[in-house]
Amino acid sequence: MKEEHFQKQIDTEQKIEPKDWMPEQYRKHLIRQISQHAHSEVIGMQPEGNWITRAPSLRAKMILLAKVQDEAGHGLYLYSACETLGISREKLVQQLHDEKAKYSSIFNYPTLTWADMGAIGWLVDGAAIINQVSLQRTSYGPYSRAMIKICKEESFHQRQGYEIMAEMAKGTPEQKTMAQDALNRFWWPSIMMFGPQDSESPRTGNAMKWKIKRQTNDELRQSFIDKTVGQAEIIGLKIPDPDLKWNEERKHYDFGEMDWEEFWNVVNGNGPCNKQRLAHHKKAHDEGEWVRNAAQEYAKKQESATN
Amino acid sequence: MAKNATVWEVFIQSKNGLAHKHAGNVHAADKIMALENARELYTRRNEGSCIWVVKSSEIVSSETEDSEAFFDPSNDKMYRHPTFYTMPEGSKHI
Numbered sequence: 001m002k003e004e005h006f007q008k009q010i011d012t013e014q015k016i017e018p019k020d021w022m023p024e025q026y027r028k029h030l031i032r033q034i035s036q037h038a039h040s041e042v043i044g045m046q047p048e049g050n051w052i053t054r055a056p057s058l059r060a061k062m063i064l065l066a067k068v069q070d071e072a073g074h075g076l077y078l079y080s081a082c083e084t085l086g087i088s089r090e091k092l093v094q095q096l097h098d099e100k101a102k103y104s105s106i107f108n109y110p111t112l113t114w115a116d117m118g119a120i121g122w123l124v125d126g127a128a129i130i131n132q133v134s135l136q137r138t139s140y141g142p143y144s145r146a147m148i149k150i151c152k153e154e155s156f157h158q159r160q161g162y163e164i165m166a167e168m169a170k171g172t173p174e175q176k177t178m179a180q181d182a183l184n185r186f187w188w189p190s191i192m193m194f195g196p197q198d199s200e201s202p203r204t205g206n207a208m209k210w211k212i213k214r215q216t217n218d219e220l221r222q223s224f225i226d227k228t229v230g231q232a233e234i235i236g237l238k239i240p241d242p243d244l245k246w247n248e249e250r251k252h253y254d255f256g257e258m259d260w261e262e263f264w265n266v267v268n269g270n271g272p273c274n275k276q277r278l279a280h281h282k283k284a285h286d287e288g289e290w291v292r293n294a295a296q297e298y299a300k301k302q303e304s305a306t307n
Numbered sequence: 308m309a310k311n312a313t314v315w316e317v318f319i320q321s322k323n324g325l326a327h328k329h330a331g332n333v334h335a336a337d338k339i340m341a342l343e344n345a346r347e348l349y350t351r352r353n354e355g356s357c358i359w360v361v362k363s364s365e366i367v368s369s370e371t372e373d374s375e376a377f378f379d380p381s382n383d384k385m386y387r388h389p390t391f392y393t394m395p396e397g398s399k400h401i
Contacts, residue, residue: 019371066351073348080332088311089334149331153352292312295336299313302337 010211015141018084026210030140031085032101033212038078039096039103043277045071047111048120056114063160064117070157074150081142097282105263106189108271115168115175115182121161123183123190123228129154130224131194139211162231169235176236183232184240191255192263194221200260225253315341316366317349318359327359335360 002021009016016022045068052068055061079089095101106124111117132154136147168179195217198204207213215223225244232239243256265271312334318327330349335341341360349355369377385391394401 017371019368021372069347069351073351076333076348077331083314090311145331292336295340296312299337299340 007209010139010209015144016139017141025206026212027085029207029210029212030143031082031087033207034078034082034085034143035087035092035095035101036103038075038082038092039101040107041071041075041078043103043107043281044124046277046280047107047109047273048117050111051114051117054114055117060164067121067157067160070153074153077146077149078143081140081146084142093285097278097285099269099278102267103277104193105266105271106186106193107277108266108273109185109189110273112185113178113182115165115178116186118161118164118168118179119182119186121157121159122165122231123161123186124193125154125157125161126228127190127193127224129158130220130227134215134220135213137211137214143212162235165237166235169237179235180237183237187240188258188262189266191221191225192258192260194218194224196260196263222252225255229253312336313341314363315345315360316363317341317345318361319345319349319355320357320359321354322356327357330354332363333360 003023006016006020006022006026009020016026048064048068048071052061052064055064079092082092083089092101096103111120129151132147132151136144136151138144138147165179165183168175170176171179195201198216198218201217204213204216208216229239229244241256243254245254247254266274269275313336314332315335315338316332317330319330320327330345333341333344333348335344338360342358345358345360346355350358381387
């Protein structure tokens with residue numbers, strides 16, 4: 001009866017709100033997905049933070065700082081949404097540290113050159129936007145509202161990345177090589193950000209029925225590729241996929257096989273930077289503990305002074 | 308581990324003359340920190356001219372499950388709406 005009412009709400013495009021009844025599996029799925037999304041925003045600050053002190057100009061440095069601050073903000077919107085499902089932020093962070101919760105594998109790749117800031121903004125944020133635009137219509141109200149806010153801020157991120165790539169692609173031969181190299185390294189991990197193929201994605205069924213997800217991994221991936229090919233052409237860079245070809249019949253680009261062995265290897269903790277990313281997050285969290293404690297003590301003092 | 312920080316709901320007035328609107332929440336130990344965190348989180352792009360923060364635990368909400376009964380008194384009073392009334396044909400500005 002309750003479940004029927006719930007499904008009817010979903011089917012008629014009414015958002016589910018925190019106080020509404022929901023199946024335990026729906027709650028679990030959301031906690032997993034939203035926390036993974038939140039952790040990705042927060043861990044995603046690290047590869048970019050790596051270049052703040054070495055940005056090539058004051059303009060680039062200020063933009064990168066603003067972008068990294070936005071990522072922190074996006075993480076917080078998402079943690080807030082996740083907390084409405086009855087889990088505390090402390091527990092969410094603990095799950096990340098215990099490796100029970102994941103974050104997007106893309107952030108386990110190193111950022112070797114300034115061009116990587118371009119590739120991340122253009123490709124990684126570009127892929128994230130495709131996913132997030134679709135998630136604005138997700139059935140859980142707080143998640144949907146967080147997505148709407150994030151999408152408003154995210155398009156500057158993609159543009160700043162594409163601008164970097166465009167500048168470098170028309171720069172010196174070394175700069176162009178650097179841009180192409182960044183594209184070569186980030187292309188495949190970016191298109192794998194959408195997750196396993198639909199045939200290999202066990203949770204897609206419920207996620208679609210409950211409208212947590214509105215489009216499948218493969219649909220989103222295709223949409224990203226179709227949008228990005230032309231952008232690469234305009235700035236004179238080549239997407240590193242010999243099988244990439246326009247398919248007139250499908251009205252979509254065909255593309256090559258993704259290396260799923262590498263994907264799962266990185267997901268399971270063996271990517272180039274997994275250990276470093278997590279260790280850094282733990283360190284920052286631990287080193288901030290005295291600040292959190294001091295803030296609490298100060299608040300207590302203030303309260304007793306006014307009483 | 309420090310105990311869970313207090314959650315504060317954030318309301319933003321986007322410009323003078325408009326109502327404050329719920330924007331989301333922040334974690335903070337005290338009210339000054341709550342205001343500053345809210346500013347950093349919700350007004351990075353000139354979204355606000357004034358911010359209210361209030362402890363989430365101080366908010367009283369009606370229950371979704373009871374909403375039918377709770378809002379029932381307003382359901383059957385169609386005469387509160389201007390469309391309820393029949394106006395003489397040709398009457399204007401009313």
